[in-house]
Amino acid sequence: MIRLTDLHKSFGNNAVLRGVDLHVPKGESMVVIGGSGTGKSVLIKCILGLITPDSGVIEVDGQDVTEADRDAFLARFGMLFQGGALFDSLPVWQNVAFRLLRGSLKRPKSEAREIAIEKLRRVGLSSDVADRLPAELSGGMQKRVGLARAIAANPEIIFFDEPTTGLDPIMAGVINDLIREIVTEMGATAITITHDMASVRAIADDVAMLHAGKVRWSGPVSKMDDSGDPYLHQFITGSAEGPIEAIR
Amino acid sequence: MSRLLAAIGATTLGLLAAIGRLALFVGETLSHLFRPPFYPREFGHALIQIGYFSLPVVGLTALFTGGALALQIYAGGSRFDAQAVVPQIVAIGMVRELGPVLVGLMIAARVTSSIAAEIATMKVTEQIDALVTLSTHPMKYLTLPRVLAATLVMPVLVGIGDIIGIFGGYLVGTERLGFNAAAYLKNTADFLTRLDIISSLVKGAVFGFIAALMGCYYGMQSDRGAMGVGRATKSSVVAAAILILAANFILTEAFFSA
Numbered sequence: 427m428i429r430l431t432d433l434h435k436s437f438g439n440n441a442v443l444r445g446v447d448l449h450v451p452k453g454e455s456m457v458v459i460g461g462s463g464t465g466k467s468v469l470i471k472c473i474l475g476l477i478t479p480d481s482g483v484i485e486v487d488g489q490d491v492t493e494a495d496r497d498a499f500l501a502r503f504g505m506l507f508q509g510g511a512l513f514d515s516l517p518v519w520q521n522v523a524f525r526l527l528r529g530s531l532k533r534p535k536s537e538a539r540e541i542a543i544e545k546l547r548r549v550g551l552s553s554d555v556a557d558r559l560p561a562e563l564s565g566g567m568q569k570r571v572g573l574a575r576a577i578a579a580n581p582e583i584i585f586f587d588e589p590t591t592g593l594d595p596i597m598a599g600v601i602n603d604l605i606r607e608i609v610t611e612m613g614a615t616a617i618t619i620t621h622d623m624a625s626v627r628a629i630a631d632d633v634a635m636l637h638a639g640k641v642r643w644s645g646p647v648s649k650m651d652d653s654g655d656p657y658l659h660q661f662i663t664g665s666a667e668g669p670i671e672a673i674r
Numbered sequence: 675m676s677r678l679l680a681a682i683g684a685t686t687l688g689l690l691a692a693i694g695r696l697a698l699f700v701g702e703t704l705s706h707l708f709r710p711p712f713y714p715r716e717f718g719h720a721l722i723q724i725g726y727f728s729l730p731v732v733g734l735t736a737l738f739t740g741g742a743l744a745l746q747i748y749a750g751g752s753r754f755d756a757q758a759v760v761p762q763i764v765a766i767g768m769v770r771e772l773g774p775v776l777v778g779l780m781i782a783a784r785v786t787s788s789i790a791a792e793i794a795t796m797k798v799t800e801q802i803d804a805l806v807t808l809s810t811h812p813m814k815y816l817t818l819p820r821v822l823a824a825t826l827v828m829p830v831l832v833g834i835g836d837i838i839g840i841f842g843g844y845l846v847g848t849e850r851l852g853f854n855a856a857a858y859l860k861n862t863a864d865f866l867t868r869l870d871i872i873s874s875l876v877k878g879a880v881f882g883f884i885a886a887l888m889g890c891y892y893g894m895q896s897d898r899g900a901m902g903v904g905r906a907t908k909s910s911v912v913a914a915a916i917l918i919l920a921a922n923f924i925l926t927e928a929f930f931s932a
Binding site: 474475476497500501503507508509512513525528529530 | 711713795799800801806808
């Protein structure tokens with residue numbers, strides 16, 4: 427469904443992506459791991475068109491994304507941002523229903539609100555939070571609202587950028603379980619970016635490890651522990667000793 | 675010598691690049707003016723934020739400026755036995771120059787800074803990226819409503835500022851300097867021309883456009899972090915103030931050069 431071929435992206439002299447090849451089949455949950463600054467977020471921002479790659483091809487369902495109708499293309503996506511990226515000036519329900527209140531997916535306001543409240547319930551939040559502002563919510567609740575917004579328009583493809591960063595282990599576990607359940611029940615294709623190994627094991631069907639601007643290893647999560655790749659082994663064990671330099 | 679030339683060249687290229695970026699930004703903003711979708715709710719919100727909530731600061735600025743202007747003209751005019759021109763000079767001074775310029779500068783301080791800080795914060799917290807992923811063009815959703823609202827509401831603010839400024843001069847003139855109230859008002863009304871009023875309102879529209887545009891531009895160009903937001907806010911106000919003063923000179927030249 428999503429195929430990246432020889433993707434390159436540099437910022438000045440810093441070559442972040444140096445020929446990334448990746449394939450994410452339809453309905454699969456791919457988790458991209460890698461150290462900080464290895465270009466994981468850049469990768470999904472390139473797919474979404476938020477960053478323009480220097481070279482390489484990004485295809486969704488065999489179509490080059492640069493040739494696709496932008497609105498129709500984005501309407502297929504949902505995204506949970508690392509910090510939530512909720513709109514401060516809008517109440518929670520309008521954040522969740524943002525896409526349903528404007529543009530091609532516009533619905534009547536009452537219907538959009540109902541859908542928003544249903545999605546909030548789906549992520550474990552009561553309707554009481556619907557009229558609150560994002561600043562009045564805890565970090566975990568904001569993540570859930572971000573998750574509800576990502577799934578509000580029933581997207582075919584969902585991206586999760588560091589979904590458990592900044593959360594306590596229990597809340598991180600709740601978010602991981604929610605992501606896994608939602609991806610499974612919606613049949614969506616998902617790419618999750620994380621360096622939280624608990625998230626990887628909870629969310630992934632497949633794993634790809636980015637290192638030095640390329641996919642160092644990719645395969646099913648069940649084979650991750652026996653990969654025989656020293657880089658992957660060091661990363662999943664969190665060891666300071668190994669081929670990955672601890673000081674970067 | 676070659677270093678000096680290189681520095682001058684680099685500065686010139688940097689300036690031209692900045693002008694080019696700003697011109698592209700203006701072009702892109704205006705290109706959304708006639709292309710749906712439109713966001714009337716955001717436009718209405720911007721009208722209230724920029725127009726209604728600026729009324730107190732505009733009113734107080736104009737009131738005190740008008741009063742001080744009357745005192746200065748009286749004091750200066752008395753040297754030539756020309757104290758009687760206070761109503762006329764207050765009116766022309768407020769309507770042609772001080773009303774639009776001071777309202778423009780106050781709006782640059784209040785509105786430009788607020789727009790720049792808001793949009794810069796949205797950028798560093800990935801809210802702008804979130805807008806894009808939600809199929810919403812940031813220029814259309816954030817920039818156009820603010821620029822359009824400021825351009826339309828500023829002539830109204832300037833008009834109100836002009837009236838309050840003249841009223842400030844009237845209060846000082848009649849209560850402190852001993853002018854006859856009816857004569858003061860008559861002299862004011864008789865002296866102002868239609869061109870004075872039109873120039874004031876046109877200046878207001880241009881200054882409103884500049885003020886909102888600078889806020890949006892520097893907000894969108896913001897670097898990461900708190901320092902980036904601070905720098906964007908400061909730069910936006912400085913740029914807006916300078917451009918307003920430069921535009922004021924050009925418009926004055928255009929309207930009133932003999």
